[in-house]
Amino acid sequence: MTGLETGYHRLVALYPRDHRERHGEEMLGVLMDGATEHARPGLRETVDLLWGAARLHLRRMVTADGKPTRDVWAAVALLGPLAVLLGAAGALNELRTSSPASLLGPSLSPGAMRWQGSLPDLPVWVVWFVVAVLALFRLRRTAAVGAWLGTVGFLSVPFIAPDPSMRWLALHAGSVVAGVVVAAALTWSPGPARGWELVGAKRFTVFAGVVAATVVLFAIAPGRYHDSVLTSIGSVLLVGVAVAAGGAWSRTGYRAVLMLGLPVVLPVVLLWTLRIDPKTAVLAAGCYGLLAVVVLAVIGTPRARSV
Amino acid sequence: MREPTFLILTALAARPQHGYGIQRDVQEISGGRVTLRAGTLYAALDRLREDGWVDVDREEVVDGRLRRYYRLTEPGATRLAAEVERLRAHTRAAHNRLRARLTGGTA
Structure with a gap:
């Protein structure tokens, strides 16, 4: 596994468990498909992934059954x-x-x-x-x-x-x-x-x-x-x-x-x-x-x- | 409707697409102005699936990686059509007023 992939793994690991289980592998594929020559995830990409993880955690915090909140x-x-x-x-x-x-x-x-x-x-x-x-x-x-x-x-x-x-x-x-x-x-x-x-x-x-x-x-x-x-x-x-x-x-x-x-x-x-x-x-x-x-x-x- | 939502629904209007395909299509639709990153894309897809506007079409494994294709549902298509109509009405109004301005119709 490259340093870039490891970096993405760490960021995706911050997502809610159910999202990781359902979309983790898929997200890694999308991230690697879109990756350029970087050795590590870029700053904007990192911020975007952190923000996405925070939003999903917040959404799940008030959702017990997955219905709209x-x-x-x-x-x-x-x-x-x-x-x-x-x-x-x-x-x-x-x-x-x-x-x-x-x-x-x-x-x-x-x-x-x-x-x-x-x-x-x-x-x-x-x-x-x-x-x-x-x-x-x-x-x-x-x-x-x-x-x-x-x-x-x-x-x-x-x-x-x-x-x-x-x-x-x-x-x-x-x-x-x-x-x-x-x-x-x-x-x-x-x-x-x-x-x-x-x-x-x-x-x-x-x-x-x-x-x-x-x-x-x-x-x-x-x-x-x-x-x-x-x-x-x-x-x-x-x-x-x-x-x-x-x-x-x-x-x-x-x-x-x-x-x-x-x-x-x-x-x-x-x-x-x-x-x-x-x-x-x-x-x-x-x-x-x-x-x-x-x-x-x-x-x-x-x-x-x-x- | 927020712009990323509009662009994702538009990208899925013609055919099912996988995550990376949606990213590229959104860039093309917006003339390179909008880059939809993975965090934003998957937060939006999560919500769109909850709302029933988007659903999973099929899954494929390409080069050892999972690709999940998403499709626009009927409620999603209806919502997108309504948004297009709303934007069209606004655009028409803006166009008319600009034309009136150019012809000296308003102060």
């Missing part, structure tokens, strides 16, 4: 912004216990206001609320722009606080992951208009009601929201109800709600599993790593299908 993404585009807003409960809890005047007062840190320390994520949740309203009115493109802004906002929260810390990103891993998923759904799916056709007014109302009830439960809980066992369990149960109510109508709906429910619920469960308040890096690795593993495991990679 656009409807799943359309449902996510409609319901997703609401699921992301579950993460706002902590900020609302903080807001409830603080007076507006005190939040707008100066912080101990020079040049900063108090809300920047206690509620650095508040502006981002406002953006996501606007995104949810835009999605409800089926304004896909505007909502997509808002969702990407909201996602960038999530990543900026640690830098809004007077004393930057990555801990917020670790604690809100679910919201950040869900934010990226929703932004992608709003950008590349048929959008919330198609999602509305699939979900319908009744199911949307049930889902929105359950999310609102969860947020309110968190917000009115005594003490800080993640210190309350009762509200955490309540949240998981309520999101479970939302999954049942929102996802029972079809396999598409079930997968759509599952895609959003897991990122939102798992960090809450994880925080209670790791009661010992671990270091941020461990927490972040746990939240993001476990999320990725569980989401991939639940949604699954299809095995090879005969041609």
